[in-house]
Amino acid sequence: MSAPLIIAISGASGSGKSLFTENLFNAFSEKGRPVQILREDHYYRAQDHLAMEDREKTNYDHPNAFEHELLKSHLQNLRDGKSIEYPHYCFKTHTRLAKTETLQPAPVIILEGIMLLARPELLPLYNVKIFIDTPLDICLMRRMIRDVKERGRSLESVARQYEATVKPMYHQFIEPSRFTADVNVTQGGMNQIALDVIKSHISQTLL
Ligand SMILES: Nc1ncnc2c1ncn2[C@@H]1O[C@H](COP(=O)(O)OP(=O)(O)O)[C@@H](O)[C@H]1O
Numbered sequence: 001m002s003a004p005l006i007i008a009i010s011g012a013s014g015s016g017k018s019l020f021t022e023n024l025f026n027a028f029s030e031k032g033r034p035v036q037i038l039r040e041d042h043y044y045r046a047q048d049h050l051a052m053e054d055r056e057k058t059n060y061d062h063p064n065a066f067e068h069e070l071l072k073s074h075l076q077n078l079r080d081g082k083s084i085e086y087p088h089y090c091f092k093t094h095t096r097l098a099k100t101e102t103l104q105p106a107p108v109i110i111l112e113g114i115m116l117l118a119r120p121e122l123l124p125l126y127n128v129k130i131f132i133d134t135p136l137d138i139c140l141m142r143r144m145i146r147d148v149k150e151r152g153r154s155l156e157s158v159a160r161q162y163e164a165t166v167k168p169m170y171h172q173f174i175e176p177s178r179f180t181a182d183v184n185v186t187q188g189g190m191n192q193i194a195l196d197v198i199k200s201h202i203s204q205t206l207l
């Protein structure tokens, strides 16, 4: 198998990265192209050694919160045609789950996460870099709803975390990383024209 096409999708928390990724994934799966999705969230560091109250104090919006060395070696393995043991993460307990999942290499790999374009050492591994450019107030609104419904948070804790780390780290690391992207996508995960343009680029590259 020739080297896979690696597409990195980044942007603020709540910008629509996951939705965009799923829409792109569906477009390729329909055509029978095996696509593998990797989420940077799964590479948050394990924190089993910390008490819950200490885990709650971690800055999850700093690049060092992720084990990017592991992500990098997984990308290299997939590129070399080798399978990986993909970690799983729990947002409620703030740590990795014990189980991993064996993932096989595929012709298209879609990666999504907040810090993917902020780590210079990862950039050469990507063939296409996309930034989902959504106004922060919209991201916050979506995050509030999602984190309360799906990640076991209270409204107060979402607001506190947003002020303390999410917003300042966005300005320090994520926002400047948009300039490394090949494509900046406005209007989030449902921007059909952006999806079509990217799909057509990928289809041509895979011919
Ligand atoms: N364009 C959109 N319009 C309406 N809701 C959206 C849109 N994009 C994303 N959402 C919703 O907002 C929430 C956060 O989006 P998600 O894709 O998970 O963001 P991210 O992965 O960037 O954190 C999800 O519930 C998602 O369904």
Ligand SMILES: Nc1ccn([C@@H]2O[C@H](COP(=O)(O)O)[C@@H](O)[C@H]2O)c(=O)n1
Residues within 6 Å of the ligand: 012, 013, 014, 017, 041, 044, 060, 061, 090, 091, 093, 094, 095, 113, 114, 166
């Ligand atoms: N234990 C954790 C780990 C991460 N977060 C927040 O998740 C955000 C990134 O994930 P998205 O799916 O929203 O892109 C990031 O902004 C972290 O603050 C968390 O709250 N708890």
